[in-house]
Amino acid sequence: MHGGERAIVMSGKFEKVLPMDLLPEFLIKAILVDDIDKMEQLGIYEVVEEDIALCEFVDTSKMELQSILRKGIDLMIKELG
Amino acid sequence: MKALRKLLDNIKPHVSKGGRFEMLHSTYDAFETLLFVPDKTNQNGVHVRDAIDMKRTMIMVVLALVPALLFGIWNAGYQHFMVLGQEVGFWEQVLHGALKVVPIIVVSYGTGLAIEFAFAQMRGHEVNEGFLVSGMLIPLILPVDIPLWMVAVATAFAVIIGKEVFGGTGMNIWNPALLARAFLFFAYPADMSGDLVWISGLSGMEGLDATTGATALAAAVQGNIEQFSLWESFLGTIPGSIGETSTLAILIGGLMLIFTGVGSWKVMVSVFAGGYLMGLVFNMFGLNSMMQVDALHHLTLGGFAFGAVFMATDPVSATRTEAGKWIYGFLIGVFAILIRVFNPAYPEGMMLAILLMNTFAPLIDHFVVDAHIKRRLNRAVVKA
Numbered sequence: 245m246h247g248g249e250r251a252i253v254m255s256g257k258f259e260k261v262l263p264m265d266l267l268p269e270f271l272i273k274a275i276l277v278d279d280i281d282k283m284e285q286l287g288i289y290e291v292v293e294e295d296i297a298l299c300e301f302v303d304t305s306k307m308e309l310q311s312i313l314r315k316g317i318d319l320m321i322k323e324l325g
Numbered sequence: 326m327k328a329l330r331k332l333l334d335n336i337k338p339h340v341s342k343g344g345r346f347e348m349l350h351s352t353y354d355a356f357e358t359l360l361f362v363p364d365k366t367n368q369n370g371v372h373v374r375d376a377i378d379m380k381r382t383m384i385m386v387v388l389a390l391v392p393a394l395l396f397g398i399w400n401a402g403y404q405h406f407m408v409l410g411q412e413v414g415f416w417e418q419v420l421h422g423a424l425k426v427v428p429i430i431v432v433s434y435g436t437g438l439a440i441e442f443a444f445a446q447m448r449g450h451e452v453n454e455g456f457l458v459s460g461m462l463i464p465l466i467l468p469v470d471i472p473l474w475m476v477a478v479a480t481a482f483a484v485i486i487g488k489e490v491f492g493g494t495g496m497n498i499w500n501p502a503l504l505a506r507a508f509l510f511f512a513y514p515a516d517m518s519g520d521l522v523w524i525s526g527l528s529g530m531e532g533l534d535a536t537t538g539a540t541a542l543a544a545a546v547q548g549n550i551e552q553f554s555l556w557e558s559f560l561g562t563i564p565g566s567i568g569e570t571s572t573l574a575i576l577i578g579g580l581m582l583i584f585t586g587v588g589s590w591k592v593m594v595s596v597f598a599g600g601y602l603m604g605l606v607f608n609m610f611g612l613n614s615m616m617q618v619d620a621l622h623h624l625t626l627g628g629f630a631f632g633a634v635f636m637a638t639d640p641v642s643a644t645r646t647e648a649g650k651w652i653y654g655f656l657i658g659v660f661a662i663l664i665r666v667f668n669p670a671y672p673e674g675m676m677l678a679i680l681l682m683n684t685f686a687p688l689i690d691h692f693v694v695d696a697h698i699k700r701r702l703n704r705a706v707v708k709a
Contacts, residue, residue, distance in 0.1 A: 248363060250379045306378060
């Protein structure tokens, strides 16, 4: 891995590599704080891990975006279940 | 390279868990990752990561600052000898400037990095790279005659109150470097404004003609802007803070930032557009001497260009949405000129404008995200 994990610093990098009309950075933040309403509004139903693999690749902060998204999806399934 | 690796490997057992200097782990880690790529591999998720990381991002900004820094060093010497009326060679000017500027940089980095390392140690984190940039920005926005202890106090204030209380790099709401300047500006106004602080060696000689040391903005308030031609203020051979005078050197740095994708061109362009438009509007009225300053000239004066390229683009304190960046930058430009024109007591409007918009950046983002959510809701079709 090229570099250590950091807080989110750079902005506007994820949108460039995501084909969907989403704001991935805000979606990730909503998942991190378990904000179910925001997650729904920002379109968590439209993505799975592979969709944001490129975001994870370009991420300057070297976060594990896919694991974070999976946590969010699991939470949604539990809440809806 | 091999010798370095060996040295680091020798130190490693002492700072790892259980070693004698375990508490210095973060410090060791910072130096190791500065010199070598970390040996951690990806555990899950994508197995290849892009080469860009925070260190590379931050070092790019520092490199972009180098033209402005070099020019500032020369200009400090040039202004000094010009006021004294002495003709000296190029290298003598550089030497004088370096003797003035380098200590400020050393103090700023020393204080800030010490605090940054201490906090990383306490939290058990890796050391954040953010201060590499702030530590370079702070000297560049200070007057050359600033006492060194003030640099230390301001840096400590900026790092602790501006950044660490919020949780470190990435969490701060204001740009730390600007906070340092604002702190000095309001705490020690005598050493941060007026006509004597901008040229080294001038504060000791009260007898000199006061107008010789005035910055272009102070002159513009009094209607003496003709002293500083557009070309002079673009090149930067005028009195002012160390790194902010040369618009040319700043633009070179700006191009580096845009080319590498580190700085947002949207913010830069919209700041200049906002400032230019506001300047034009004031030109139309032209009620006082500050309003009559040519719109293009406004952009080359004071810290406008420096703020637009290096301060406003700070991704942490700026807006995070792409649409928000246009609004954010535009308003910075507008407010900078507005404060400049209507508040002669604070000729440097750029600092206050950016801090103000830093405060409002989350609000802009909120509305942009809200609009985004509404647009998405409109698209959703419910089959009943």
